[in-house]
Amino acid sequence: MSGQAEELQELREVTRRFLADKASISDTRRVVESGRSCDEAVWKQMAEQIGLQGIAVPEQFGGAGMGPVELGVVCEELGRTLYAGPFFATVVMAAQALVAADDVEAAERWLPGIVEGALTGTLAVADLTGEIDPEKVLTTAEPDGEGGWRLTGSKRFVVDGCSADLILAAALVEGEVGLFGIDGDAAGLTREPLAQLDPTRALAVLTFEATPAQRVATDAAAVLGRVRDLVSAHLAAEQAGGAAAALEMAVEYAKVREQFGRPIGSFQAIKHMCADRLLDVESARNAASAAAALLADHDPEASLTASAAAAWAGPAFTRVAKDNIQIHGGIGFTWEHDAHYFLKRAKSSEVLFGSPAHHRARVADLAGI
Amino acid sequence: MTTIQHPVHPSVDDPSHALHAESDEEFRLRLRAFLTSGGPGPRPRDPRERVAWTKAWHRNLYDAGYAGPSFPQEVGGMDLPFGRQVIYQEEIARAKVPGALGTGLGIVAPTIIRYGTEVQKQTWVRAMLRHDEVWCQGYSEPGAGSDLPSLRTTARREGSGEDEVYVVNGQKVWTSSGILADTLFCLVRTGSQESRQKGITYLIIDAKAPGVTIRPLKDLNGGTIFAEVFLDDVRVPVANRIGEENSGWALVRTSLGHERAAGSMNQAARYRRVLDELIQLAQERGLTSDPLIRDQLADFDIRVRLMRFNAERIIAGILERGEPGPTSSVSRLMLTTFEQELHEFAVDMLGPDGLVTKASDAAVQRARWLSGFLTSRAATIGAGTAEIQRNTIAEQVLRLPHDPAMPPR
Ligand SMILES: Cc1cc2nc3c(=O)[nH]c(=O)nc-3n(C[C@H](O)[C@H](O)[C@H](O)COP(=O)(O)OP(=O)(O)OC[C@H]3O[C@@H](n4cnc5c(N)ncnc54)[C@H](O)[C@@H]3O)c2cc1C
Numbered sequence: 222m223s224g225q226a227e228e229l230q231e232l233r234e235v236t237r238r239f240l241a242d243k244a245s246i247s248d249t250r251r252v253v254e255s256g257r258s259c260d261e262a263v264w265k266q267m268a269e270q271i272g273l274q275g276i277a278v279p280e281q282f283g284g285a286g287m288g289p290v291e292l293g294v295v296c297e298e299l300g301r302t303l304y305a306g307p308f309f310a311t312v313v314m315a316a317q318a319l320v321a322a323d324d325v326e327a328a329e330r331w332l333p334g335i336v337e338g339a340l341t342g343t344l345a346v347a348d349l350t351g352e353i354d355p356e357k358v359l360t361t362a363e364p365d366g367e368g369g370w371r372l373t374g375s376k377r378f379v380v381d382g383c384s385a386d387l388i389l390a391a392a393l394v395e396g397e398v399g400l401f402g403i404d405g406d407a408a409g410l411t412r413e414p415l416a417q418l419d420p421t422r423a424l425a426v427l428t429f430e431a432t433p434a435q436r437v438a439t440d441a442a443a444v445l446g447r448v449r450d451l452v453s454a455h456l457a458a459e460q461a462g463g464a465a466a467a468l469e470m471a472v473e474y475a476k477v478r479e480q481f482g483r484p485i486g487s488f489q490a491i492k493h494m495c496a497d498r499l500l501d502v503e504s505a506r507n508a509a510s511a512a513a514a515l516l517a518d519h520d521p522e523a524s525l526t527a528s529a530a531a532a533w534a535g536p537a538f539t540r541v542a543k544d545n546i547q548i549h550g551g552i553g554f555t556w557e558h559d560a561h562y563f564l565k566r567a568k569s570s571e572v573l574f575g576s577p578a579h580h581r582a583r584v585a586d587l588a589g590i
Numbered sequence: 591m592t593t594i595q596h597p598v599h600p601s602v603d604d605p606s607h608a609l610h611a612e613s614d615e616e617f618r619l620r621l622r623a624f625l626t627s628g629g630p631g632p633r634p635r636d637p638r639e640r641v642a643w644t645k646a647w648h649r650n651l652y653d654a655g656y657a658g659p660s661f662p663q664e665v666g667g668m669d670l671p672f673g674r675q676v677i678y679q680e681e682i683a684r685a686k687v688p689g690a691l692g693t694g695l696g697i698v699a700p701t702i703i704r705y706g707t708e709v710q711k712q713t714w715v716r717a718m719l720r721h722d723e724v725w726c727q728g729y730s731e732p733g734a735g736s737d738l739p740s741l742r743t744t745a746r747r748e749g750s751g752e753d754e755v756y757v758v759n760g761q762k763v764w765t766s767s768g769i770l771a772d773t774l775f776c777l778v779r780t781g782s783q784e785s786r787q788k789g790i791t792y793l794i795i796d797a798k799a800p801g802v803t804i805r806p807l808k809d810l811n812g813g814t815i816f817a818e819v820f821l822d823d824v825r826v827p828v829a830n831r832i833g834e835e836n837s838g839w840a841l842v843r844t845s846l847g848h849e850r851a852a853g854s855m856n857q858a859a860r861y862r863r864v865l866d867e868l869i870q871l872a873q874e875r876g877l878t879s880d881p882l883i884r885d886q887l888a889d890f891d892i893r894v895r896l897m898r899f900n901a902e903r904i905i906a907g908i909l910e911r912g913e914p915g916p917t918s919s920v921s922r923l924m925l926t927t928f929e930q931e932l933h934e935f936a937v938d939m940l941g942p943d944g945l946v947t948k949a950s951d952a953a954v955q956r957a958r959w960l961s962g963f964l965t966s967r968a969a970t971i972g973a974g975t976a977e978i979q980r981n982t983i984a985e986q987v988l989r990l991p992h993d994p995a996m997p998p999r
Contacts, residue, residue, distance in 0.1 A: 226910050472988045487991040489977075492984030499983060500920035503903075504896045507917060511899040529892040581888035590869050590878055590887050 229294055232276075236298040239271050246466070246559050249305045249421055253562075258384060258423035259306040267308075268338025274312050275336030278320060282332035289451060293458040293513035297506065300462025303566050305421040307341040310381040313455045314353075314448065315342030315389050318400065321447040322439035327402065331387055342387035343380050345427060346445055351378025352575050353449040355391060355398045355442045360429060362392035362401055362436070370401060370436050371409075372429040378573065382425025383412045390427075390434070391441060400441040401434035408433065419569035421562060446524075452574055453527035454512035457534035460570055461505035464534075464541040467563040468498050471541075471548040478550075485548070494544045501537035508533050525587040532580035535571035542567040618677050624656060625685035633688070641770060644688040648721035651687075657719045658695075660849040665703060665715040672908055675852035683856040692767050694718045694725025698775040698832075700846035701792070705833045714773075714794065728762035728776035728795070728819055729842075735764075736978050738777070739787040739839065739997070743821060745778040747828070756780075756793060756831070758801075758824040766972070768817025769806045771797040776821075781836050786997060792838035794830040795821070811964040848908050851918060854901035857925055861932075862894050868936050871955065877939060886935055893928050900924065919987045926969035926976060933962035 243263045252260050268274045277292040278284025285291075292313065299308055316335050319328050334340030347357035360374025372392050382388070388403040388410075403410060409432040415424040437444075472495055475486030485491050508530035515523035542564040546553035553560045571577065584590075612620070630647035634640045651657045652666060659678040661667020670678060690696075699715050706714070717723045734741040743760025758778055765771070774795040781789015797804060801824035806814040833841050869878075869887055877883050900921045907915040936959035937944040948957035970976035984990040992999065 223910060226906075472990060475990055483994050484991045486984075487993045489981065489993065492990050493977070493980040495988050495990060496920070496980035496983035497923070499916065499988060500923050503917040503920050504900060504924065507899040507903045508896050511895075511902065526895065529895045532889070532892050533896060578885060581885050581892065584891055585878075585884050585888040588888070588891050590873075590884060590891065 225290075229291065232291055233294050233298060235271055236273065236295055237301075239267065239273075240298060240302050240304065243267075244302055244304050244306070246302045246562070249303045250559065250562065252305045253420045257305075258381065264306050264341075265338045267306075268336065272336070273308070274316070274338055277312070278316055278332050278336050282328050283336040284332070289454065289513040289516040290510070292451075293455055293510055296455040296458040297462035297465075297509070300459035301466040303421045303463060303562055307343075307381045307384060309422070309455070309459065310343035310385060311335055311341045313452060314344035314380065315385070315387060317451050318344050318389050318444055318448045319437070321444045322400065322437050322441075324438040327435070327437045331402065334386075340386045341381065341384060342389060343382055343385040344389045344448065345376035345379045345382065346391040348374060348376055351380075351424075351573055352579075353445055353452055354575075355445045358391045358393055358398050360390065360392040362394050362399055362434065365433065370434045371431040372401060372403065372434050373431055375426065375428040377426050378415065379425045379427050380573075381423050382427050383414050383423060388427065389437070390429070391445060392434075398441045398445070400437040400439060400444060402437060403429070403432055403434045417569065419565045421566055422569060449574075450512075450516055450524050450527040453531040453580070454509055454516055456570055456574060457505060457509035457512065457527075457530035460534040460538040460567070461502065461509050463563055463566055463570075464498075464502045464505055464538040467538075467541045467545040467560070467567075468495065468502050470560065470563075471495060471498070471545040474549055491548055494548065498541045498544055501540055505530070505534040505537045525584055528580040528583040528587070531575070532577045532584065535567075535577050535580075538567040539564070539571050614673065614677060617674060618681060621656065621678065621681045622685070624654060625681060625687060628654065629685065630687055640688075641691065644691055645721040645724075647688055648690065648719075652716075652720040658699075658715075660847050660852070661699065661715065661719070662703060665711050666719050667715075672848060672852060672905075675847075675849065676855060676905055679853040679856050680859075683859060691721060691770055692718075692724035693727045694723075694773070694775060696850070697727055698725060698794075700849075701832060701841045701844040703846060704844050705841055709829075710794075710832065717773075723772035724767065724770045725773045725775060726765050726768050726771040726797070728765055728774040730764045731761055732763050736975055738842075739790065740783075741777055741779060741790065742783065743776065743778045745780050745791060745793060745826070747780075748825075754828045755825040756791075756828060758793065758795065758821045758826055760821050762819040762821070764807070764816045764972075765804070765819050766816050768804050768819060769814060771804060771817075771819075773797055774802075774819065777838055777842070785836070787839035789836050790838040791835050792832040792841050793826055794832065795824060795826050799824050799826070801825070809965075810967065811961055815965075815968070848914060851904050851908055851914050854904055854918075854921065855898065858894065858897040858901045861897060861925070861928060865890050865894050865932065868932065868959070871936075872939060875940075883939055886939075890928070890932055890935070893924070897921070897924060897928070916987050919983050923976065923979060923983075926966075929962075929969050930966045933959055933966050937963045 243266060272285060273295055275284035276287050276295060280286040316332060319332055331340060335342060346353045348359040350357060360372055362370045362372050365371050372390060376390060386405045390401050390403055391398050392401055409430040411428040413426045415426055417424050475491050476484055478485045512526040512530040515526050545563060546560045549560055552558050628650060630643060634643050658667030659670045659675045663669045695718055699718055702710055702714050718725050729738055731741050731743060745756040745758045748755055748757050774797050776793050776795055777790050778793050779789055780791040801822040803820040804817050806817050809815045872878050872883060872887060900917050904914045904918045907913060940954055943954050944960060946953045985992055
């Protein structure tokens with residue numbers, strides 16, 4: 222095995238072991254059923270013991286200095302247990318926006334806290350849809366006269382919006398999009414949880430009324446473009462992980478559940494579903510890792526590939542999650558069984574940052590179709 | 591079938607010498623130079639001439655030492671390491687030279703290399719590589735397709751010593767390129783019918799031998815992709831058996847290293863080209879302004895990319911761990927579905943114009959999409975149906991239990 226392949230394998234194993242120990246699917250269930258969106262102790266340990274929060278943060282800000290390839294592997298593993306916590310919002314969305322921005326001061330202010338597990342964050346761009354689309358920003362920002370800014374507007378579908386210590390929000394300054402940092406407890410900020418499908422990923426509606434903010438000095442449109450691609454690729458990795466875990470559940474059950482005197486997995490209808498879903502899983506995983514590798518290299522094909530991965534992985538995960546329930550029969554329809562968590566995560570992440578049709582349109586644009 | 595002869599030695603430019611000295615890039619350029627300068631020339635339109643032209647090209651390739659990338663050098667192959675096989679396949683695809691005739695090289699040649707006697711290897715594999723003979727597959731029978739172990743073509747031993755033969759009786763069907771066959775590689779029954787796969791023997795049969803009748807079968811597209819083969823008291827020397835009597839079944843799935851995987855990037859590249867041509871056609875006809883058509887084309891575009899990533903994963907798996915991993919088991923499902931859906935979409939997209947056959951001058955692009963729509967039906971039937979393939983993935987990759995109502999494997 223090449224050096225890089227070996228290191229990735231090790232990262233995968235370390236992450237998987239940590240999750241098996243502290244954040245398995247049962248832990249996800251425990252957290253969610255207790256009405257929380259995160260187990261803070263585990264979040265802390267994740268930073269202190271295996272440093273996942275800092276994996277793709279440059280060393281100068283306290284991170285491990287790795288990139289999208291490694292972060293993708295971590296997201297895939299977190300996806301397997303439907304990890305309920307602020308990882309995606311903090312590490313993929315907020316931290317990667319700060320890494321992509323060329324504002325060293327902002328990076329120094331926030332990234333070390335994220336790396337240590339002391340600070341959580343999120344990113345809010347499109348006001349109405351949750352997409353990371355700088356064209357869909359309506360919130361506005363005005364200077365407060367003392368070097369700071371004030372934001373007015375609202376953002377829907379903000380991931381971990383109620384709990385994030387730092388909210389990075391896009392807002393218009395004289396028609397141009399800018400990026401702003403807002404404290405979670407800032408004056409003039411209202412945060413309301415949004416009742417929605419996926420209990421393992423909290424969403425919120427944020428309202429800004431002349432809310433004090435600090436501007437991240439950068440080309441916000443370019444930064445958001447980069448983050449959009451990273452989110453697409455890493456969400457696809459997460460989806461591939463969730464899909465793989467759901468397929469494993471289905472296959473394991475099909476081996477032991479007996480009807481008509483034989484394991485249901487010996488029935489062809491079940492076999493064929495599983496075989497087709499294996500194609501879904503393998504292709505999702507390969508597409509997500511291809512996108513991550515291209516993003517790491519800043520390859521010109523990276524954006525297109527990220528959207529291709531997203532367009533495939535979202536529906537693929539949903540197909541697997543649905544078949545998992547089907548293969549489980551009645552028990553798969555119960556609240557007690559974990560299968561519904563996978564379906565809810567799958568459907569929610571399929572549409573959250575842009576639908577498959579949206580990503581296909583983007584592929585068509587970028588491929589010149 | 592040719593009689594046993596002295597092995598032919600690749601004459602010029604033996605790649606084995608160069609292998610260690612030259613870099614991958616140098617290898618690529620050397621091969622490319624050969625494929626361009628020594629290329630086969632323009633493709634004849636007449637089908638008969640085209641066969642002769644294809645044979646001449648493969649003879650040329652063999653004589654120059656560029657045939658059989660994964661085959662051992664002792665039988666005239668190149669014995670390339672896997673990474674070079676990938677390069678080889680890329681260059682072959684790039685040069686658009688004609689592919690091999692018959693199905694022997696991909697299927698029976700690895701079996702002979704692994705289980706054949708020295709004489710069999712030297713005679714048969716070289717003859718196939720050099721296209722002195724076209725080899726075709728006689729496995730399927732009218733009553734035995736997916737359930738191949740139920741086959742009924744019998745082989746009965748007669749005579750003794752040097753003159754001992756198998757007398758073969760039965761019928762084979764769906765024999766691809768059957769009308770071109772010089773040699774048939776067949777599965778025949780030497781045990782009882784009930785013995786199923788335990789009573790099957792692997793025999794090589796001269797297609798020109800008395801008692802062999804090959805009749806073309808017209809396929810749904812009007813061509814003659816395959817044929818039917820009647821075997822009436824055909825006398826086959828016992829020396830034409832591969833492996834032991836009644837142990838032919840175990841030889842059926844022999845593959846040689848990962849030759850197929852080495853070509854998987856090409857498959858993806860080929861579909862890339864086909865899709866690009868369809869997109870261009872859609873654009874020329876102003877159809878991409880229709881959002882539904884655009885959405886579909888983007889979906890195909892994404893799937894072609896995924897095929898490439900899957901191929902990359904398979905190849906990386908072999909290079910890094912020596913095994914291609916689960917992606918390789920499912921990638922064919924992806925390709926076959928894609929091929930069928932793409933062509934059907936093209937026909938739909940063209941509307942009634944898509945229905946015009948190549949017999950008319952009004953046909954769009956010589957009706958390639960329409961023929962593709964028809965021909966691609968075979969993608970999920972030939973070489974094992976998609977259903978059987980899913981069974982295999984489920985049982986061998988996912989380890990789901992065997993169906994107890996089915997005979998044991
Ligand atoms: C273009 C083409 C070229 C071919 N070339 C060759 C060749 O060169 N040499 C050769 O020997 N053969 C060749 N074949 C034959 C091919 O291998 C068989 O057609 C194939 O194995 C299916 O067998 P069958 O046609 O008898 O269909 P059947 O086995 O009768 O299958 C009919 C249908 O039943 C389904 N079915 C059967 N068993 C099961 C099961 N257990 N579970 C679920 N579904 C099942 C099949 O999937 C299929 O849908 C070729 C076929 C085609 C179309």
